[in-house]
Amino acid sequence: MSTGITSIYNMGPELPLQASEDLLSTPMFNLIHSLGVDLHHAESYIGKTTRMSRFERLSTDGGQLDGSGIDPAAEVPVRTDIDATMEIFAKTIVTNEQVVLFENSKTLTKFTALLGQWLREKEDLLMRDLFASSVSYLNAVGGLNGDQPSNISLNDVNNIENILLGNDARSMLTSLEATREIGTIGVRDAFLALASTNLAADLQKVQGVVLKSAYPTQEGIRPEEYCSISRFRFFVSSKAAKTPGISLKGNTVYTIPMYGLEAAAKIEQNNYTAKIGYRPDWVVSSVAQNSQLYAKFAIARAITNQNWISGLNVTTFLPS
Amino acid sequence: MPFTIITGDSFTSEGIGVKIPLPSSADYFKTWNITQLALTGTVCVGGEWFGPKFGVGASAVNDGLRSRKAGSSAILIDNFSTATASDGFTYVTTVPFVEAQSANAITSITAASPAVVTQTNTYSAGDILQFYNTTGMLQIAGMNFQISTVSGAGYTLIGLRAAGFAAAATAGFTRRISKMLAVEPQFLYITEITKATQAVVRTSVDPTAYYVVGMKVHFSIPASFGMYQMNQLTGKIVAMSSANYTMTVDIDSSAFTTFAFPASTLSPTATLFATLAPAGASTQLNPVTLVQTGYDFQFQPFRTGQFTPYLYLGAGSASPAGAANDVINWAAYKFEN
Numbered sequence: 001m002s003t004g005i006t007s008i009y010n011m012g013p014e015l016p017l018q019a020s021e022d023l024l025s026t027p028m029f030n031l032i033h034s035l036g037v038d039l040h041h042a043e044s045y046i047g048k049t050t051r052m053s054r055f056e057r058l059s060t061d062g063g064q065l066d067g068s069g070i071d072p073a074a075e076v077p078v079r080t081d082i083d084a085t086m087e088i089f090a091k092t093i094v095t096n097e098q099v100v101l102f103e104n105s106k107t108l109t110k111f112t113a114l115l116g117q118w119l120r121e122k123e124d125l126l127m128r129d130l131f132a133s134s135v136s137y138l139n140a141v142g143g144l145n146g147d148q149p150s151n152i153s154l155n156d157v158n159n160i161e162n163i164l165l166g167n168d169a170r171s172m173l174t175s176l177e178a179t180r181e182i183g184t185i186g187v188r189d190a191f192l193a194l195a196s197t198n199l200a201a202d203l204q205k206v207q208g209v210v211l212k213s214a215y216p217t218q219e220g221i222r223p224e225e226y227c228s229i230s231r232f233r234f235f236v237s238s239k240a241a242k243t244p245g246i247s248l249k250g251n252t253v254y255t256i257p258m259y260g261l262e263a264a265a266k267i268e269q270n271n272y273t274a275k276i277g278y279r280p281d282w283v284v285s286s287v288a289q290n291s292q293l294y295a296k297f298a299i300a301r302a303i304t305n306q307n308w309i310s311g312l313n314v315t316t317f318l319p320s
Numbered sequence: 321m322p323f324t325i326i327t328g329d330s331f332t333s334e335g336i337g338v339k340i341p342l343p344s345s346a347d348y349f350k351t352w353n354i355t356q357l358a359l360t361g362t363v364c365v366g367g368e369w370f371g372p373k374f375g376v377g378a379s380a381v382n383d384g385l386r387s388r389k390a391g392s393s394a395i396l397i398d399n400f401s402t403a404t405a406s407d408g409f410t411y412v413t414t415v416p417f418v419e420a421q422s423a424n425a426i427t428s429i430t431a432a433s434p435a436v437v438t439q440t441n442t443y444s445a446g447d448i449l450q451f452y453n454t455t456g457m458l459q460i461a462g463m464n465f466q467i468s469t470v471s472g473a474g475y476t477l478i479g480l481r482a483a484g485f486a487a488a489a490t491a492g493f494t495r496r497i498s499k500m501l502a503v504e505p506q507f508l509y510i511t512e513i514t515k516a517t518q519a520v521v522r523t524s525v526d527p528t529a530y531y532v533v534g535m536k537v538h539f540s541i542p543a544s545f546g547m548y549q550m551n552q553l554t555g556k557i558v559a560m561s562s563a564n565y566t567m568t569v570d571i572d573s574s575a576f577t578t579f580a581f582p583a584s585t586l587s588p589t590a591t592l593f594a595t596l597a598p599a600g601a602s603t604q605l606n607p608v609t610l611v612q613t614g615y616d617f618q619f620q621p622f623r624t625g626q627f628t629p630y631l632y633l634g635a636g637s638a639s640p641a642g643a644a645n646d647v648i649n650w651a652a653y654k655f656e657n
Contacts, residue, residue, distance in 0.1 A: 049621050054600075080536060082600040083621035129502030134622065136507050136540035136595040139462070141588060148461055148588035159591075167552055245423070248461040248588060250453050250493070301503070302622040306538035306599045307552065313462075 169260035367640035407634020454492035458587035534613030
């Protein structure tokens with residue numbers, strides 16, 4: 001029906017759409033697997049393997065002088081060498097000039113940011129793989145889901161604390177002193193525990209759990225932290241280690257590394273920690289139509305003291 | 321330019337699965353069984369794999385196109401998954417990875433030393449299998465074992481001496497996994513420790529693929545395994561045996577209590593598993609032999625274990641990696657863009 005009114009029905013918008021003022025967020029998982037690990041640096045031009053050495057403590061057996069003038073037996077100190085091989089990882093994006101020309105969102109800038117995010121995410125996963133591959137874990141048995149391993153329980157957490165304390169591991173985080181704020185509770189100095197976000201519901205049910213919101217202060221508390229159980233503060237990531245289908249009942253088994261100071265190390269190569277570069281189109285393409293962005297980094301990783309790291313294999317209370 | 325050949329090579333099949341590293345990935349992959357092409361059998365003489373870039377036409381996991389002789393010079397083309405189903409191609413981007421096969425039911429595991437598994441399978445000697453959902457041997461559910469003396473009806477677990485177990489397993493499942501974990505040296509499952517001035521430790525897989533003499537290992541032995549005195553000790557490897565899956569360490573266990581798996585009836589409340597993990601190395605020079613140990617850079621440093629991505633080629637006369645002694649040519653292709 002014609003009304004003589006100029007409306008959007010007979011004169012649509014000249015431009016069919018507009019971009020919002022900014023892009024939406026690019027998803028990024030929690031980067032937790034470098035928390036608390038020692039950072040070392042490797043020099044250039046002297047090989048790709050870094051050696052970290054530790055002198056083991058001397059025996060405290062005997063040692064008393066009886067006055068006879070006989071010297072005590074000498075002890076040969078023992079040095080333990082931990083080696084780690086430097087490895088290089090890279091990612092590249094090749095972009096046609098027409099994307100740059102026609103795209104509205106400053107693609108090269110955004111692609112550079114994506115590569116920067118890839119650098120940190122890849123590094124996190126590499127450290128996760130170290131924890132998953134080269135550490136001894138115990139199956140949780142205190143949960144009630146009837147699986148092997150079971151869901152996590154306070155007894156399982158305490159068992160790991162016993163192991164770490166028995167091996168003279170040092171806690172990582174200082175205590176949070178209690179305050180008079182209602183609903184809060186003091187948090188002891190603690191070791192670290194790294195868990196999957198799929199375990200969040202189970203963590204909430206562990207006896208004695210202190211959720212992050214009940215800490216006496218939120219100052220300096222990382223967003224990745226979820227709770228405190230016994231002497232461990234739990235950090236969660238959707239990319240934490242898990243192996244599908246290997247429990248007794250065929251459910252996913254989640255691995256939770258739990259550790260103190262100097263349990264693991266990350267070694268960065270000097271001048272190669274994070275390289276982001278651009279190759280112009282006249283270099284990449286014979287007709288100068290494709291340009292290239294790349295990101296590279298070098299990393300070596302190692303478990304530096306097995307006495308100060310342990311952990312749990314767990315399943316979830318409800319199958320996952 | 322529709323395709324670019326990015327790499328290619330040739331290998332002589334040992335009758336076991338083969339991993340082809342593909343650093344820049346691949347969109348199309350082809351194999352030729354040069355040995356069988358010259359014959360007039362009915363076996364696989366070529367395979368083709370189509371990557372994710374082909375969308376709905378991409379090859380499924382453990383599949384691809386198979387070219388096989390028709391008992392003459394003529395060639396038939398089918399899929400690896402169709403009649404006479406056999407392992408095909410599997411593109412792998414992460415580790416540890418369940419390779420090529422889905423869950424495979426077992427019929428039994430004998431309570432013998434070594435344990436023998438009855439299972440219809442297409443595994444190869446040296447494969448490592450993840451065991452789970454076992455019945456009658458719950459104490460090994462979740463462990464992995466390397467297999468030997470393989471036939472289509474079963475295989476032997478050198479790393480499991482189960483004569484002390486109360487009963488045989490009557491059911492369960494296995495899946496093949498990567499031999500290398502994401503990072504090496506990897507932790508290993510312990511299945512036996514002797515009481516001796518130098519303890520002999522048996523593992524579920526051949527430890528010589530991961531450790532060498534001179535390296536140190538850290539033990540995690542739950543009390544449920546009896547030899548609790550070994551728990552949290554660190555020892556140095558002084559000898560190894562590939563044939564027996566053992567390593568000898570400089571820990572005197574002669575006065576320790578006996579190592580034994582917890583009974584199956586105690587699952588799932590008995591703490592599992594007994595494991596060892598890499599704890600560095602100590603340099604040692606033998607003044608008599610002048611042999612120095614503790615500096616084997618092939619095994620000792622922490623490093624990436626399994627390179628990814630790679631393409632796994634199933635083994636066997638009906639599969640792309642061929643039967644033993646077959647010469648296999650392969651080429652990997654990639655789109656220009």
